[in-house]
Amino acid sequence: MSIPDRNFFEKPHRRLNILTNEWLQVSPHRTQRPWQGKEEKTSADDRPEYVPDCYLCPGNERVSGAVNPDYNSTFAFDNDFGALLPDSPEDELNENNLLIGRSEKGICRVICFSPQHNLTLPEMTHAQIEEVVDLWVKEYKQLGDLPWVNYVQIFENKGEIMGCSNPHPHGQIWAQESVPEEPLKELKQQQIYYQNNKRTLLGDYLELELAKEERIVAKNDHFVVLVPFWAFWPYETLVVSRRPFARFTDMTPDEKEGLADIIKKITVKYDNLFNISFPYSAGFHPAPTDGKPHPEWHFHMHFYPPLLRSATIKKFSVGYEMLGNEQRDITAEYAAEILRGLPNVHYKLQ
Ligand code: H2U
Numbered sequence: 001m002s003i004p005d006r007n008f009f010e011k012p013h014r015r016l017n018i019l020t021n022e023w024l025q026v027s028p029h030r031t032q033r034p035w036q037g038k039e040e041k042t043s044a045d046d047r048p049e050y051v052p053d054c055y056l057c058p059g060n061e062r063v064s065g066a067v068n069p070d071y072n073s074t075f076a077f078d079n080d081f082g083a084l085l086p087d088s089p090e091d092e093l094n095e096n097n098l099l100i101g102r103s104e105k106g107i108c109r110v111i112c113f114s115p116q117h118n119l120t121l122p123e124m125t126h127a128q129i130e131e132v133v134d135l136w137v138k139e140y141k142q143l144g145d146l147p148w149v150n151y152v153q154i155f156e157n158k159g160e161i162m163g164c165s166n167p168h169p170h171g172q173i174w175a176q177e178s179v180p181e182e183p184l185k186e187l188k189q190q191q192i193y194y195q196n197n198k199r200t201l202l203g204d205y206l207e208l209e210l211a212k213e214e215r216i217v218a219k220n221d222h223f224v225v226l227v228p229f230w231a232f233w234p235y236e237t238l239v240v241s242r243r244p245f246a247r248f249t250d251m252t253p254d255e256k257e258g259l260a261d262i263i264k265k266i267t268v269k270y271d272n273l274f275n276i277s278f279p280y281s282a283g284f285h286p287a288p289t290d291g292k293p294h295p296e297w298h299f300h301m302h303f304y305p306p307l308l309r310s311a312t313i314k315k316f317s318v319g320y321e322m323l324g325n326e327q328r329d330i331t332a333e334y335a336a337e338i339l340r341g342l343p344n345v346h347y348k349l350q
């Protein structure tokens with residue numbers, strides 16, 4: 001097996017996402033193409049600390065009539081409009097193997113990261129982000145311990161462009177019977193690799209990336225953030241634990257601190273990229289909570305930001321991506337170099 005010269009990476013080529021076993025089309029020569037299409041608006045960030053009609057601010061009434069407590073760090077509650085419900089009646093449908101369906105039970109939670117309406121994760125202190133990490137651990141345990149919950153998906157939609165309904169800093173949790181499609185693909189890939197190698201897929205991948213350095217963005221003693229070789233979104237990153245462990249509940253106190261620190265590092269860099277509060281969907285992939293040991297699973301987090309070349313130009317996932325396959329223009333190496341070079345102090349404080 002030969003290592004191709006740089007020319008290979010400058011011309012159209014494909015890369016394999018080893019976590020999902022799906023191929024990505026990379027077209028680096030296309031970055032020069034002119035843009036006369038849609039430009040997003042950037043909203044001015046002049047939010048006050050407290051907003052009387054925000055349904056997430058402390059002491060306020062939500063749409064359901066429930067009243068938020070006067071919380072002073074984090075706060076979690078059952079989503080008043082949950083996409084999954086715990087009491088869905090159990091049933092199955094199969095007509096001639098053509099119409100196939102199944103009931104699905106679940107619990108949706110909303111978690112407020114801070115009582116302060118105008119904060120975001122990169123603007124919070126390490127100690128404040130650690131409180132959010134502690135809440136994620138607690139929710140993962142409580143929901144995952146329910147005998148019928150087999151996966152706990154924790155995520156954050158940030159920014160209007162990602163469909164976030166409210167700027168108050170918050171995330172969501174969907175806990176359900178089935179393992180959803182994305183972690184299911186990762187489960188299969190990690191199991192195959194572990195069976196063949198007796199080491200985790202992401203452990204070996206991380207070792208290779210640390211030796212090469214070209215896709216590394218930031219690191220601390222417990223976590224590394226990098227642009228994966230197969231990244232689809234322009235500035236997509238992957239946060240990987242240095243120690244292979246599977247669950248939120250496996251983290252040592254030092255690792256929880258490390259997770260808070262690495263989240264601060266990458267989100268500060270993101271905000272500094274275009275000097276805006278940077279939008280993304282981000283979330284964790286811990287092991288399923290199905291009662292099995294999962295030695296193959298390697299805890300990680302994905303950041304999927306939609307912006308391409310400025311605060312107002314979004315990457316569209318349409319056309320070839322919908323009908324053919326995922327595609328990107330700027331290379332993962334270029335994105336990593338840009339992110340790595342950005343300051344570690346938030347642009348508002350520089
Ligand atoms: P997003 O901004 O990511 O959509 O999350 C906010 C969630 O808050 C959303 O799922 C819920 C919505 O259903 N919500 C409540 O539970 N109660 C409310 O009073 C308003 C919104």
Ligand code: ZN
Nearest residue numbers: 054057117168
């Ligand atoms: Zn608020």
